Amino acid sequence: MDLGEAVSGRLAIGVGCRQGVSAEAIVRLIETATAGLAPAAGLFTIEDKRGEAGLSEAAERLALPLVFLSRDALAAVADRLVTPSPAALARFGVASVAEAAALAALAGRGRLVVPRRAAGGVTVAVAEEVSE
Structure with a gap:
């Protein structure tokens, strides 16, 4: 899926996870992090997570939609991170994976509304598109 067509909504959810983490753990943290927010355009993560069953599920x-972003795309927003991750x-x-993916998904037109949250081997962050 092309990144431009994936982001048609106002929110992008960045997700990182440990290998083998369950879909339930991912969904639970996403639902907690996005409670009360507008619908999201999709889930965004680093290309290295392609094939991670929990994310797909x-x-x-x-x-x-689940969109995989390049390391370069994530590195390009490093100066806008709130919670850099030594592990990432x-x-x-x-x-960062979660915060960077959320910001990168909005092609520089976003701000974090939910900085990195972590639980059960999952990290989630949410960025909102802002008008220039």
């Missing part, structure tokens, strides 16, 4: 349960930096060479 969570996206299906939430009826949202060590593992993927980027300062």
Whole structure:
């Protein structure tokens, strides 16, 4: 899916997770983080997570597209992160997965409305599109 067509709503949900984490854990944290917010355009994560069954199943349960972003796309928004992750930096060479993916999904037109939240091996952050 093309990134431009994936982001047609106002919110982007960035997701990171440990390998093998359940869809239930992912959905639970996303629902907690987005309670009371407008509907999201999709779930966004780093390309390294392609093939992670829990993420695919969570996206299906939430009826949202799952978009994989390059490390370069995540690195490009590093100066806008609220909660850099030493673990993400060590593992993927980027300062964040969840926050960076949420911001990168909005192509520089977003701000974090829910900074990184973590529970049960899952991290979630939400960015909102803002008009220039």
